[in-house]
Amino acid sequence: MKNPFSLPSVRRRWGGWAAGLAALVLLTSCELFEFSPNQTHTPEAYRDLTRKNLEALLARPNPLGDDSLRFVFISDSQRFYDEAAAFVRSVNQQPGVAFVALGGDVSDFGLVREMRWVHDRLRHLNVPYLTVIGNHDHVANGRQAYQNVYGPLNYSFTYAGTRFICLDTNGREYGFNGRVPDVDWLRAQLADSAGVTQQVVLCHVPPEDADFDPQLQAPYVQALGEAPMLALHLNGHRHSFGISNPFELHVPFINSYGFEKRQYVMLTMGRTGGFRLQTVPY
The missing domain is CATH 1.20.5 (Single alpha-helices involved in coiled-coils or other helix-helix interfaces)
Structure with a gap:
């Protein structure tokens, strides 16, 4: 034995x-x-964040009631993780904010790990946050990574009577193929006025920028000009604040700060028109 x-x-x-x-x-x-830094596999806690944040937003009453809507606008979080944590602390002290709009370039190199690191800071916000894709989010496998972590590249939602139309305008990342931004989709969103008193377009690259597909600039601007309910056009990409009317339309174009500037824009919109803009240092 x-x-x-x-x-x-x-x-x-x-x-x-x-x-x-x-x-x-x-x-x-x-x-x-993690078997490769460029992998697009995403843990469940970091998947479909746009859908999850939209569900959280739509389940919340408007903090300002029926008369107005307040939200924070910032862009280009990229590698600025310390600034992101400070940003969260500042926003959480602001009264009446419904949500945060992040105008693209969540990541620097299009990596899932970067998007996760940003979310690990922003999930501590007291309010939901919504994003659009930026040109840096397209790098390498970034487009697929962004879709896994956040979701659709073009989407819209309505909150407190305002429709937010969020779209991919990173034409250079598609080789200026004449399809991005999707102007037909934008027109359809702008034409749908059911239950809406005003509209806001949110994107990363503005149409006056060299990274915007030049063959689509004219039809894009025409679509904006033909939308009587459009109140604001918001974009990131340039990392600094600015407000202008580059095409002499009826709508202001607002560039937001990047995270590294340690400032953000807070917008309060009336239900029947008009807005108040504050820049907040943190």
């Missing part, structure tokens, strides 16, 4: 237990491992 406590037997048993334990760890904790 073999001695079960002999050294060879113990080694065989320990080897079997170790292999089983290793397999169990791999099966139950595979989301803890």
Whole structure:
């Protein structure tokens, strides 16, 4: 009879237990491992964040009631993680804010890990946050990573009577193929006025920028000009604040600060028109 406590037997048993334990760890904790920095696999807690944030927003009453809507606008979080944490602390002290709009370039290199790191800061906001895709979010496998983490590249939602139309305007990242931004989709969104008193377009690259597809500039601007309910055009990309009317339309174009500027824009919109703009340092 073999001695079960002999050294060879113990080694065989320990080897079997170790292999089983290793397999169990791999099966139950595979989301803890990253096999490539460019992978697009995304843990469940970081998937479909646009849908999750929209559900949270639409379940909340408007903090300012029926007369007006207040939201924070900022852009280009990229590698500015310390600034993101300070941003959250500042926004959480502002009264009446319904949500945060982030105008693209969530990441710098289009990596899931970067988007996760930003979300790990922004999830501490007392309000939901919504994003659009920026040109840096397209780098390498970034487009797929952004869709996994956040969701659709073009989407819209209505809150407190205001429709927010969020779209991909990063034409250079598609080789100026004449399809981005999707002007037909934009026109359809602007034409749908059901339950809406005003509209806001949110994108990353503004139409006057060299990274916007030049063959789509005229039809894009025409679509904006033909939308009587359009109140604001918001974009990021330039990292600094500015307000202008580059095409002499009826709508102001507002560039937001990047996170590294340690300032953001807070907009309060009346239900029947008009807005008040504050720039807030943090």
